[in-house]
Amino acid sequence: MQNAALRLKSLAEQLMGAPLPVRIRAWDGSEAGPPGAPALVVRSRRALRHLLWKPGELGLARAWVAGDLDVDGDLYEVLDRMAEFIWERGEDAPGLRQALRDPRVRAAARSLLALSAPFLPPAPPPEEMRRHGRLHLHTKGSDRRAVSHHYDVGNDFYELVLGPSMVYSCAYWASPDSTLEDAQRAKLELICQKLALKPGMRLLDVGCGWGSMAIHAAREHGVTVVGVTLSQEQATYARKRIADEGLTDRIEIRVQDYRDVRDGPYDAISSIGMAEHVGSERYLEYAHDLYALLKPGGRLLNHQIARRPRADESAYEVDEFIDAYVFPDGELAPVGTTVGLLERAGFEVRDVEAIREHYALTLRGWVANLEAGWPEAQRLTSPGRARVWRLYMAASALAFERNRIGVNQVLAVKTPESGASGMPLRAREWRAQP
Helix, strand or coil, rough: CCHHHHHHHHHHHHHHHCCCCCCCECCCCEECCCCCCEEECCCCCCHHHHHHHCHHHHHHHHHHHHHCEECCCCCCHHHHHHHHCCCCCCCCCCCCHHHHHCCCCCCHHHHHHHHHCCCCCCCCCCCCCCCCCCCCCCHHHHHHHHHHHHHHHHHEEEEEEEHHCCCCCCCCCCCCCCCHHHHHHHHHHHHHHHHHCCCEEEEEEEECCCCCHHHHHHHHHHCCCEECCCCHHHHHHHHHHHHHCCCCCCCEEECHHHHHCCCCCEEEEECCHHHCCCCCHHHHHHHHHHHEHHHHHHEEEEEEEEEEECHHHCCCCCCHHHHHHCCCCCEECCCCHHHHHHCCCHHHHEEECHHHHHHHHHHHHHHHHHHCCCHHHHCCCCCCHHHHHHHHHHHHHHHCCCCCCEEEEEEEEEECCCCCCCCCCCCCCCCCCC
């Protein structure tokens, strides 16, 4: 079939009501689109069937993960151009339903049906999280399955992507020229300073990952640490690291839900990149649980991704690609919502530090690691999962850079009735007063 690329370009422009900002290269060798632009490569007609059976972001994601859709050129540039074409054209831009009222668009859609034949639904890629609806979110069982889907994909794969620090959250960059390792070390130290950790204190690390925060706090600040995770692979890896560091007498790693921790009080709690998994309907419970686990005067450092607020918060929907392939059941909230819920639980919020640009730099570092080790990454997990990670990290880097999402460190205190918070008089001098 001749010139499939031109037909696809014309259909896309009719549907979206705007010129296509990238080239299209189709499976028949044809190309169409702006000269010199990076290319969106449609390797198979199966990509079209993914879109026809699941229009929108999930269909695009399935085609990408399956390898039927690819990019020739700079991935960041393609994502940036396509974001403006599909998602950021303004409220007055015609949507799919509006476009389909046009007889010419309906004719083009019929042409697409013919172009995609045979018209059978392709199976979703095996990397997609399988479930039936979102009716029972954030039970202990569903949270355990969601965490396992994302984190239990092989520690060797995460070593390749994250580097030696094995820290899977936003780093803290002194400058763009810092190394990823230095920036992650600086982030861990910043959190320890905000919590005013000192020898003899007891720290709870909620969502402890591969143990990096626990190790840094115990080794550099002399505290004892309990770290909890729902990932068995993370726990196994963390325990080995702790043994290698000679810190088994000061760090305990548990495979445990934070709701089951009952051995407080703790002097301090760190929750780094974990609260995004809690869910809106459980967040106040999460805040109450952590408040109950702290001693009076104890500090919580909540490090959490945030989204921009919406005029109609009831219209918020989770990202289909992220929900199906990356963080099942994850939810983002505006930072103001998070602060309000922490305060409702009893905390006194003392500081909010926005580090949005730092996460863009972190994600670009992870993408660079993944791309540098691409053949090995595919071998360690699967080609589809490696493609998931490359797409979501590159797209997320752009989202942080464009202020579509942010990340914040919220420092809160369980201030006693006396009002003596133990905080310094001057902001950002984190050590407790003597």
